[in-house]
Amino acid sequence: MERHLATVWEHVADAIPGETALVQGAVRRTWAEFDDRAARFAGALSEAGLRPGSKVAQYLYNSPEYLEAYYGGLKVRAIPVNVNYRYLDDELLYLLENSEAEALVFHASLGERVARVREKAKGVRLWLEVDDASAAGSSYEDALAVATPAPRIERDPNDITMTYTGGTTGMPKGVMGRIHGSIDTFLVAVPPVLGRAPLTEPEQIVDTARELAEAGQQYVSMPACPLMHGTGLGIGALPAITFGGKIVLLAGRGLDVDELWSTVEAEGVNAVTVVGDAFARPMLRGLDEGPARDLSSMRLILSAGAMFSEDIKQRLLDHMPSVAIVDYIAATEGAMGVSISTKDRPAPTGRFRPNPGVKVLTDAGDEVVPGSDDIGMVAISGTDPAGYFKDEEKTGRLIREVGGVRYVIPGDYAKVDADGSILLLGRGSQCINTGGEKVFPEEVEEVLKLHPAVEDALVFGLPDERFGQRVAAVVSIAPGQSVADPADVIEGVREKLSSYKLPRDVVVVAVVPRAPNGKADYAGARSLFEASITSAPRK
Numbered sequence: 001m002e003r004h005l006a007t008v009w010e011h012v013a014d015a016i017p018g019e020t021a022l023v024q025g026a027v028r029r030t031w032a033e034f035d036d037r038a039a040r041f042a043g044a045l046s047e048a049g050l051r052p053g054s055k056v057a058q059y060l061y062n063s064p065e066y067l068e069a070y071y072g073g074l075k076v077r078a079i080p081v082n083v084n085y086r087y088l089d090d091e092l093l094y095l096l097e098n099s100e101a102e103a104l105v106f107h108a109s110l111g112e113r114v115a116r117v118r119e120k121a122k123g124v125r126l127w128l129e130v131d132d133a134s135a136a137g138s139s140y141e142d143a144l145a146v147a148t149p150a151p152r153i154e155r156d157p158n159d160i161t162m163t164y165t166g167g168t169t170g171m172p173k174g175v176m177g178r179i180h181g182s183i184d185t186f187l188v189a190v191p192p193v194l195g196r197a198p199l200t201e202p203e204q205i206v207d208t209a210r211e212l213a214e215a216g217q218q219y220v221s222m223p224a225c226p227l228m229h230g231t232g233l234g235i236g237a238l239p240a241i242t243f244g245g246k247i248v249l250l251a252g253r254g255l256d257v258d259e260l261w262s263t264v265e266a267e268g269v270n271a272v273t274v275v276g277d278a279f280a281r282p283m284l285r286g287l288d289e290g291p292a293r294d295l296s297s298m299r300l301i302l303s304a305g306a307m308f309s310e311d312i313k314q315r316l317l318d319h320m321p322s323v324a325i326v327d328y329i330a331a332t333e334g335a336m337g338v339s340i341s342t343k344d345r346p347a348p349t350g351r352f353r354p355n356p357g358v359k360v361l362t363d364a365g366d367e368v369v370p371g372s373d374d375i376g377m378v379a380i381s382g383t384d385p386a387g388y389f390k391d392e393e394k395t396g397r398l399i400r401e402v403g404g405v406r407y408v409i410p411g412d413y414a415k416v417d418a419d420g421s422i423l424l425l426g427r428g429s430q431c432i433n434t435g436g437e438k439v440f441p442e443e444v445e446e447v448l449k450l451h452p453a454v455e456d457a458l459v460f461g462l463p464d465e466r467f468g469q470r471v472a473a474v475v476s477i478a479p480g481q482s483v484a485d486p487a488d489v490i491e492g493v494r495e496k497l498s499s500y501k502l503p504r505d506v507v508v509v510a511v512v513p514r515a516p517n518g519k520a521d522y523a524g525a526r527s528l529f530e531a532s533i534t535s536a537p538r539k
Helices: 005-015 031-047 064-075 089-099 108-117 139-146 180-193 202-214 230-242 257-267 276-289 310-319 392-398 441-448 487-496 522-531
Strands: 020-024 027-030 055-059 079-082 101-107 126-130 160-165 173-178 220-223 246-249 271-274 300-303 324-331 334-341 351-354 358-361 376-381 399-402 405-408 412-416 422-427 432-434 437-439 454-464 468-477 505-508
Touching: 005 031, 005 064, 005 180, 005 202, 005 230, 020 031, 020 064, 027 031, 031 064, 031 126, 031 139, 055 064, 055 089, 064 079, 064 230, 079 160, 089 101, 089 108, 089 160, 101 108, 108 126, 126 139, 160 230, 173 180, 180 202, 180 230, 220 230, 220 257, 230 246, 230 271, 230 300, 230 324, 246 257, 257 276, 271 276, 276 300, 276 310, 276 468, 310 324, 310 334, 334 376, 334 422, 358 412, 392 399, 432 454, 432 468, 437 441, 441 454, 441 468, 441 487, 454 522, 468 522, 487 505, 505 522
Parallel strands: 020 246, 055 079, 055 101, 101 126, 220 246, 220 271, 271 300, 300 324, 468 505
Antiparallel strands: 020 027, 160 173, 324 334, 334 351, 351 422, 358 376, 376 405, 376 412, 399 405, 412 422, 432 437, 454 468
16 A cells, blocks of 8 residues: 555544544535545546646645545645635735645635636646535535546655745745655554554555444544644644544634534544644633533643643643643744643643754754853754755755755754753744744734834734734834824734734834844844833734
């Protein structure tokens, strides 16, 4: 059996056809239905002229269709491409063009944005709309109804996967990997979660899925965060699917903690995947203030992408003392390590045990000595990175060979404790992480400066209890212009930025601080912000 996700999933579907694969609200699909619908989607791609290597963009909220389209794309060796559903017209068009997408699957509620870019996205040949309210009558369902299911084929384990993420330039970049890497990781990492020893061959995955189903122990996973993020798909969905699990998706678009905990009870969820404090704080509040819950099915809370505070972890574990909280320290390019907290063994925030092959290297390529207090950058090996799509410069800069070993170096600064654990210090760039979303100051600054009253602007992140960071800005006013309220600046650019990129706090200063050479002085900007008694109200 090839080390390929689509191949393994087909065999799992054959082994447990009657088991539930996907759940969202009233929608329930068995493994047989999941496989059939994915095969029909794959057939629609082939009939539209897509071939191995073609890109299939997914501009979707969490839904069964997201996973069907992902699976269907892999079946014909196409490359699924995640599209942030918060993207507005220009961002959507950029990603479609940059990824060279030939198909777009999108929710009807996003259709107006799609309509505005459709004529410009010349490379897209297949547009499939998913009805938000029901499956009936959508072009996606129409396509599945008439498509001939794609036949099963041999596949190459070196097929490319691609996940779009922000980069130091501020524009999303496609991080490329090889599909066998997912299988290799799941063989080792998932069985211990299921109370079993690590495996070595894909055939053993299918046997395990069958055994779990026959014993009534199917793994039930709820990605509470968006599937269009690496955390939701790569941690919350793909590992569970690979082992014949049931994926439970929330019906609501926002985080409704009452729905979350009610669904955990109703579906017997074993693992909930979140993005740090932005999810965990409301979840904790729901347990503290809401009704008593039967959470006996819960085994794991999984998190990545944002800070998960030690205090919040421990208070959650007070409600669920038998649960383990696994905090993945990872970038889209690869996993650095994990921090595991249990009721009796709390783990400090920001410290983690590195995965095999993970080191902290100085700029000269030397390994940081444990306990030395030296600072280096986290380097990840063993992930077989394929680089960044259409960005040779970034590939060469962040994927380096050191001592004959190929490393990917995403840009995270760290120290190494005497016991070998790693203390993560943060990204070297000024990237802002707000609720798991990456915001790049340069992009927001340029938009702010389009406001007729704004002369100059600097943007930075501030600590935020719920979202980890929030976007803040200092602006100076152009000669002859005035701003009655800093909030007017936010309102003036609201239509030009996705909501999560909008500054929540703006302070007007006499002169935006810059070095003599014109470079931004972010430390000075923060100092001015903190010293000011005038700030815009949060939005």
